[in-house]
Amino acid sequence: MKLKKGIPVIDQGNKFGFWGGKFGGNFVPETLKKPIEDLEILFNKLKKDKKFIKERDKYFKNWIGVPTRLIKLSNLTSHVGGAQIWSKVVSDANGGAHKIYNATVHCLLAKRSGKKVIIGDTGAGYAGKMLSMAAKKFGLKCKIFMGAKDIERQQPNVRAMKKNGADVIPVYSGSQTLVDAVSECMRYWVANCDTTAMCVGSTVGPAIFVRICGWSTSQISRELKAQLINEFGEVPKKLKLYNCVGGGSSSFGFWNEFMDYDKKQVEFIGVEAGGPAKSKRHAAPLTYGSKIGILHGAAQYVNQNNDGQIEETESISAGLDYPGISPLHCFLKDTKRARYTAASDEEALKAYQIVTKYENLRPSLEPSHAFSVAIKEAKKLSKDTIVVINSCGDAYKDKNILEKKLGKQYVKSN
Amino acid sequence: MSNPIRQAFQNLKRERRTALLTYTVAGDSSNKQSLEILKSISNYADILEVGVPHNTPVADGGQIQTSAYRAIQNGVKMNDVFKIVKNFKKSKYSKPVILMGYYNMIYQYGENNFLKNCKKSGVNGLIVVDLPWPENKIFSKKCKQSSINFIQLISPTTSKKRLKSIIKDSHDMIYYISMLSTTGGKLKVSPRKILINYNKIKKIDPKKNCVIGFGITEKTISKFKNTDGLVVGSQICKEITRSLNNRQNPVINVSKMVRKLRKKIS
Numbered sequence: 001m002k003l004k005k006g007i008p009v010i011d012q013g014n015k016f017g018f019w020g021g022k023f024g025g026n027f028v029p030e031t032l033k034k035p036i037e038d039l040e041i042l043f044n045k046l047k048k049d050k051k052f053i054k055e056r057d058k059y060f061k062n063w064i065g066v067p068t069r070l071i072k073l074s075n076l077t078s079h080v081g082g083a084q085i086w087s088k089v090v091s092d093a094n095g096g097a098h099k100i101y102n103a104t105v106h107c108l109l110a111k112r113s114g115k116k117v118i119i120g121d122t123g124a125g126y127a128g129k130m131l132s133m134a135a136k137k138f139g140l141k142c143k144i145f146m147g148a149k150d151i152e153r154q155q156p157n158v159r160a161m162k163k164n165g166a167d168v169i170p171v172y173s174g175s176q177t178l179v180d181a182v183s184e185c186m187r188y189w190v191a192n193c194d195t196t197a198m199c200v201g202s203t204v205g206p207a208i209f210v211r212i213c214g215w216s217t218s219q220i221s222r223e224l225k226a227q228l229i230n231e232f233g234e235v236p237k238k239l240k241l242y243n244c245v246g247g248g249s250s251s252f253g254f255w256n257e258f259m260d261y262d263k264k265q266v267e268f269i270g271v272e273a274g275g276p277a278k279s280k281r282h283a284a285p286l287t288y289g290s291k292i293g294i295l296h297g298a299a300q301y302v303n304q305n306n307d308g309q310i311e312e313t314e315s316i317s318a319g320l321d322y323p324g325i326s327p328l329h330c331f332l333k334d335t336k337r338a339r340y341t342a343a344s345d346e347e348a349l350k351a352y353q354i355v356t357k358y359e360n361l362r363p364s365l366e367p368s369h370a371f372s373v374a375i376k377e378a379k380k381l382s383k384d385t386i387v388v389i390n391s392c393g394d395a396y397k398d399k400n401i402l403e404k405k406l407g408k409q410y411v412k413s414n
Numbered sequence: 415m416s417n418p419i420r421q422a423f424q425n426l427k428r429e430r431r432t433a434l435l436t437y438t439v440a441g442d443s444s445n446k447q448s449l450e451i452l453k454s455i456s457n458y459a460d461i462l463e464v465g466v467p468h469n470t471p472v473a474d475g476g477q478i479q480t481s482a483y484r485a486i487q488n489g490v491k492m493n494d495v496f497k498i499v500k501n502f503k504k505s506k507y508s509k510p511v512i513l514m515g516y517y518n519m520i521y522q523y524g525e526n527n528f529l530k531n532c533k534k535s536g537v538n539g540l541i542v543v544d545l546p547w548p549e550n551k552i553f554s555k556k557c558k559q560s561s562i563n564f565i566q567l568i569s570p571t572t573s574k575k576r577l578k579s580i581i582k583d584s585h586d587m588i589y590y591i592s593m594l595s596t597t598g599g600k601l602k603v604s605p606r607k608i609l610i611n612y613n614k615i616k617k618i619d620p621k622k623n624c625v626i627g628f629g630i631t632e633k634t635i636s637k638f639k640n641t642d643g644l645v646v647g648s649q650i651c652k653e654i655t656r657s658l659n660n661r662q663n664p665v666i667n668v669s670k671m672v673r674k675l676r677k678k679i680s
Contacts, residue, residue: 187472297472308521308522
């Protein structure tokens, strides 16, 4: 299995949509073949269309507010003592997380295809919140599928979705988290694909959704590359990019522009959710060697039992609480371009405390996983190493959990 | 010997009858009970679809999800599914049995190993919901080599070009999904429209046996009398749930229902 240079990773799948010949694909009911093919044709055409790119960039700039900041975390750097620690504050984006890029692109595509309704899944509630924002902006009706357990633990985002006029549909099946929300959303699409567009909230699902999402979030690394060159005059000789990985949309977007660099120069570190330290359950299929299986239309490493039943996950962060992982990351793992590890719930919470103590930055529980590993590793790295962590979400949505786990002093009221 | 599925359709045609296909989930609500249900309904049904329960089904509605959930809770494993079929076939050797499920279950078992066990236990056909054409080409060939019918699915969204290719690559039986819906949805398309699509399929190759599923219930079944076959699934699963909730015997209640369904298309 080999990563090709000079070709975007999202376009490196074969004609059946398999990366490396075995990850991804289209394991979908017959009914979805046609709408997926239609979306493929539309996307392949539009991504080469200068007018469409211009339109996308216009909304990215004026509405999402790109570029998001790249900041040096000077206090944290001196506290840790080692590599220079920087953060790309993607949570600056309109709505407070990277999910806005994919949501915006899907709404633009839905408009072009004449669909009036858009549906989406959500875990942490960010994908849903952003889709509801974008749908409102582009005049589309919006339905969001969300696990009942997630609705309870991510109330601020649920309120935001409702405020934007979206129907939030609670999903009570299975573990009542993201995996069930995605299943239910796909089921709704099976029954309504003639009138409705579907947005999959991460780089998962049938191949076309993996590609659209990866293409959308790549905005992050386009900005980062320019910002690094602006800061250092070049892409640093020793650069390490840390990102949390649930489905894998923010990390893929954070890395994409650096794909062709030697990994000795630009290393990618993906941090999965290890779950509670005392629990055997986790959401880290790459770190803990899960087997390849089929989930939500794609072949991927996925937590499952011997029979092929998908296993329940456990993580403090709803956004990482997913048993599978993007086919793109399976591909990056097996080609050894990226390295994957996990942080536990407790480690993520501790990292959140450290970051908020030293810096004016409030990463949500998802990027706190990445901060945890980055802080640990930065200690041992030379001063000329540049560590960048994608702070892809804001902790406002986690205020209930943080208050419960850490006490009121860690929660700001806005 | 010809495949029992083909044989069943030939017999039905001679008798000018429409095939009744039932769908129940293996292991719902226990291995023993699901076997008893199969034995009992096989007196009225012509072909038995046996669902392999899976916990992330992307095409099943509430009723079948509930049945599958019950079966998984009861600990049913792939090997139990084979055992149920094997035991059923001991007494009803010629009654065709089709396993229906999602590809991950086959993938984890290993395609070849899966087919070997299908053959050993007496499975005659397979419906794999999330392995569409052309992705299923290699596996469907393997099925043929093992004398197992791979049943292609066709839906209202299937394009003309695909339709022809799928029919060409199909074996003895084709499954037409009546409407855009998960299983268990209310019939939201007029029977007339469904029959127009059905006839399109038959016109391309009249020799293929085409059954219609999704939205087929006691209420709607008689409207499709003159087709090759009809599948009832969710309504049966719902009846099992209802019986269990009312502390009644699902075997008796489901049999009654299937007998009624049989009468409506006889």
